[in-house]
Amino acid sequence: MSTENIPVLETRGITKRFPGVVANEDVNLTLHKGEILALLGENGAGKSTLMNIIYGLYQPTEGEILVNGTPVQMNNPSDAIALGIGMVHQHFQLVPVMTVAENIMLGSESVKNGLLDTRAVAARISELSQRYNLDIDPYAIIEDLPVGARQRVEIVKTLYRNADILILDEPTAVLTPQEIEGLFEVMTLLKNQGKSIIFITHKLKEVLQVADRITVLRQGKTVGEADPETATQNSLAALMVGREVILTVEKKPANPQGVVLAVEDLAARNDLGDPALRGVSFDVRAGEIVGVAGVQGNGQTELVEVVTGLRHADAGEVHINGQRMTNATPRAITQAAASCHVPEDRHAYGMVSPYPVAENLVLNTYNLVPYSHGINVDTRAIRSHATELVKQYDVRTPSIDTPGGSLSGGNQQKMVVAREFSRDLNLLIAAQPTRGIDVGSIEFIHNQIVAKRDNGVAVLLISSELDEIMALSDRIAVMYKGEIIGIVPRAEATREGLGLLMAGVKDERVPV
């Protein structure tokens, strides 16, 4: 009886200070055997930090951790693993060039005669993947796998280590609705086997669906608990942010004009040389938002790259404002066609981390008047431009000379958005414009996108967030395996229908 009530995991008074930031302050958290605890909080609320402390990656500045009622000292993840704690990290911790089996066994290898016993590991993986219905091929190489499969590998990785306490840090951010359902089934299965799960997400609906209990963090502190039976999305959002949040986007009906972007029969390959686009055709008109939905890895990235000149098209045509822009240079497309591009991967494409904010704000306009005359760069013009944008777009930065890379993720995104939105535009291409940023900033960016549309800009929006697509788009295109499997007017779109399309199921009733 008594052991039943002892939490499997408890944190007492955890405080974590980083230089200049208190990431966690006096956080108390309990996790019981066989429950799913959801952890909610804005960006930077300290969720990942707390989990990293529980997992032994960070040392708390103050406070203690108890596992099964005993205080424990964890100096590194191996201590946590030994205590039966497993973690699926927000950013996948997989070695891209290695196989699934190698990644899973890493750190707890099976060895026979001094050599790795890959066959035994593979057998064990197959067994686990059958038991939990997590389909993975032990010999596949990680970088060949779509994100959904990588997610499954991460989960198997923790199960492989016999974890009893599972920490899942934003596991659903990149999954399709169907995959999310699958994940929830697995979580329930694990729970029923007596495992305990901490589940972090920004999607309030999921929390209400799967959690047994909810804990909310705000600015590093626990601000309350909620019962999924009684809580609503709005009440949770208010608890998280500390104010009422409008979760829906207000917008007028669209008033589409002439075609701005026309894509015809486009074909291209991915980095590995495999076909990624197989004959994609669609168009975007001035004054409308076309959303492209789909599970990551179905060609959306390549589509954007081809349209913006970053990737070579093998076949097909791209026209912008009637001008042929197939395989034109990025500069021709941004400048001649007056288009802008909020890239999906801001760290890779959108910014140069060591550059100061001011230089990042002219990353693709440095060669234009007034920022330069001939080859002479006009530092003063660049600085005043930066000062203005930082204010207008509320980019929180100590100064415009601060390296862009040291801003928080959300502010980096705002910096990129500010640069792209501040030009005269015909065409706006926004890929995952709100990825990983908090509700307040999302609100701001969404309103900006709608305002652009209302000013007659053609908007191509790519997002893996179905909610975002549904909230903003006037028409929705769904990509599956390099093709547009269907284009649906917003009014006729349903979550279920889109989810099926994203999974490749073409329903006859859905108009194409």
Next chain:
Amino acid sequence: MRPNNFWKTSSLISLILAGVLVVMALLVNMTPLGNSMWLRVFFGISALNFTLRASIPLILGALSGILCERSGIINIGIEGMMLAGAFGGFVAKVATNGWPLTASLIFSVLIALAIGGLMGLLHATLSIRFRMDQIISGTVIIILATGFTAYLFDRNAVAEGKFNALPIPGLAQIPVIGPVFFDNPPITYLTLLLVVIIHVALFHTRWGLRTRAVGEHPRAADTVGINVNRYRYVNTTMGGMLAGLAGAFLVLEAVGQFQEGMTAGRGFISLAAMIFGNWNPFGALGASLLFGYTQALQNELLLAGFTDIPRQFVSMLPYVVTIIAVSGFVGRVRPPAAEGKVYETEGSSE
């Protein structure tokens, strides 16, 4: 094309080429084909012997680089580590001239390994503990070793004796193949063995798996409880030891003496061989052998009195062939992803 398939294809090609070379060598050295000057130049025993011997320090140097870089530490200091190892081996040999030859030589090899290892440890400490840019650290190692060995070198010291060939009974009697492969001094055998050992270790053991993980994605390794920096220290130190062994080869097996700057750029060629071989032991072996072979060829041509074109152009052969090979059919190689980056476990807190 996936890099993996690519490397399978290219290993196949090199295997076939090696096979052709051996068959031709057998024919040329055992049949009247050997009367043709050109065939002798290309396939004579002397060319093959030269190839192997010129390749040994390059192979060891490249293996040294592989161990370091696979764990994420760039090592451009191979040249310096080699030189320091050579010097250490030399000093030890001079100090133990009075011992029985074999004991003295083995002791000197151990000292060369130790000195090389210390250089590796220095490189690791500078780049991990003191967060020095790894290119700079490698450069420091090179200049330090060059300056220090020249400063300390007593040019009147004489090392007496060096490793002699140990023919392997039976195998050494095979025509052509015997004298080339089975009649060599010990470090040569050891080097060829090390290629296999390091290949197996890197791709089929726990240590290798962890080393590669640490070099590709240290954070992932850290999250499964691997001590990233410990692996880097150990690997870089072992890498230093291999470079030290290359130095030992030069002093104790190839020449029998030390000389300032005697590595004469071999560390840099090793670096090129490592990259050329895409950070794989067998790739490095192939690259080193290719380089050694072209060096042998140019020497053979000059020895054969080939003067149709200026001798400087003949001497360019190894370098030009390497350039053509890397650009023509090797192309883009892929370094370990985390190479050169400091890894900090605890985001600079406290």
Next chain:
Amino acid sequence: AAPVAPTEAPADDSGAAASDAAAGDAEAAPSDFQIGLVTDVGRINDRSFNQSAWEGVVQFAEAAGMSEDNYRYIETQDSKDYADNMQQFIDNGYNVIVTVGFALADATLTAAQENPDIYFIGVDQFQAEEVPNLTGLIFHEDQSGYLAGVLAARLTQSGTIAAVLGTDLVPPVVAFNEGYITGAQSVNPDINIISTYHPGGMDVAFVDPEWGANTAKQALDQGADVVFGAGGLTGNGALQEVAVAAEGGAQVYCIGVDSDQWETVPAAHPCLVSSAMKLITPGVGELLTAAQNGEFPGGNYYGGSGLAPFHDFEDSVPQEIKDELAQTKAGLDDGSVTTGYGQ
């Protein structure tokens, strides 16, 4: 008409060194005679020509009872510094400056013309015009090489002889090799001679013993049984490699270069039958003595050349070969035998 050496040296500008020198030299006789040596890009004890030249200076100075502070050297690190390094001695009032290597020829000539009061000895520097205070110490390397070639051609059983050489960018090395070839051919016109120069630049050509050894092995593999190793440490590597083969029981010989390498490369004893010498050490000594006596010759001065003793091979070299070598040497000296090199 040799210029008279200045009697009063300007004060040394390095305080400590100067006071030491003053104290130590008070009663030594030739205290005002100072000798400086500038090396080629190489070390003072390189077991090759820099060392030989310096030994000439040291032997002279010790015989004359000079203080250590009165003979010094500077090792040149960069070929652009020759003039500066000489100037260091000039500024300090040195009387004789020895510069080693043909590469210093231009700089030495310039310095000699600018400083007529100082004697210059240029080792390996042929003087096209006579400058009274500059003497080029040069050698008949081709003649030494010729003798080595005769010896090699007589010793070979296989009919193939080899030469492993430093770089052909340095004339004396070429002279050795050309002499070696004509000498060998004078004995056997059909002899197979395989010779190769180090392919690298000046910076490595003389200091790459591993290449020398490997190339010697290559030559042995091709049937050569006499190897002439001429090129500093590179050549020494070749000698040592042949010695290993000789120790293993093969009937192979090696021939050294410059000095009697029996003394400088003990590891080569198993094969070292002789060395093609150019006697730098005594040559430098002779010119220093001349300078001290005010009889400095100017122009070109030929130092001794020839073959070194056979040492352990004294008994295994047949008398008729020794006789032939003696005859050839005489012929070279009186001009009845020519090497075909140069003029």
Next chain:
Amino acid sequence: MQSIRRFIRPLLIPFLAILSALIVGGLIMAFFGDTSGTLMERLWRPVRAYQSLFEGAFGSGRGLSTTIRKMTPLLLTGLSVAVAFKAGLFNIGASGQFVMGSVFSVAVGINFPGLPPFIHLSLALLAGMLGGAIWGAIPGLLKVYTGAHEVIVTIMLNYVAALFAGWTVYAGGTQGQQPGPLWDTTAGPISETPDVLASARIPWIFGPPYRVHYGILIALAVAVFIWWLLYKTTVGFEIRTVGQNMKAARYAGIRVRWTIIFAMILAGGLAGLAGGIETLGLNHKFAPEFGGGVGFDGITVALLGQTHPLGVIFASFLFGAMDAGAAKLQFDTRIAQDIVQVIQALVLAFVAAPTIIYTIFRMKPDPEEVESAPTVNWGAG
């Protein structure tokens, strides 16, 4: 108070780094190598050595001019390596580019008699830049179009350049070999070019025995030009962006391939100019022993200067002075000049790893100090 610290701090670290290097170097001189004498004598030896080193570098007009003369090529090859680093490329090939620059300059300098001096000199310098630029363009082109790693190609091209240069001045005559095209037919068996014509020589500022020419002014002007180019122009923005983040550069509309090629051409041109200045100002001819050692030193100088043109000026001055004083150090004290190289390595180490200095001097690291690793992106393929 605060502002004084601001000003002093950046100078403090290099100062302490040099001081530490001298102390460690001194201990090495006292306790390694020549170990004769009493403890006091051995401790005194480095003091004398440093006195000589300093006098050799600055103590006389000739010392100063030697320092300047040594600094000139180091500055330019240092800039060459630094510019490549800025574009994310590791140019180990400055040595070969230097040699090619020398050869090309001399080829123009020994021909075309009758040209007006200024024109002839300019053409010869341009030819040197061209020679180096060609030698830099090859690895750039190969990298861009075939993916060949520039480290391999530049290492190999160093050897090819040395051989090529050797051939152009080759005296031939042995084993039936023909002389090279630039060989001085009056040089007998010596492989070297004729002297460049007076009209193509860089004039002396002070003639012999100082032998310091106007090359230093060219080099300094070039350094300022490179600073301007890298930090004040769109071209520099492009080079730096490509070096920092190639993907972002493509996104920004920069022609990445051309920028890589251009950076290598620029790097090669700088090293080639160094070769040209050295031959037209100092040697007045080319011979194979005028090799490209300064090319490798260029790497050190670039790294010591944190790949910033102004840092490179400082670094080349420091190393130039050390090289200049080395001969006097040996003359006065008989200590092998190699010790200078050891000290240079230590300076580089201490400057590049301020943590060591903090540890030695028990200083607190400045939290605002941005750690800039000059070669961040090298190796990113």
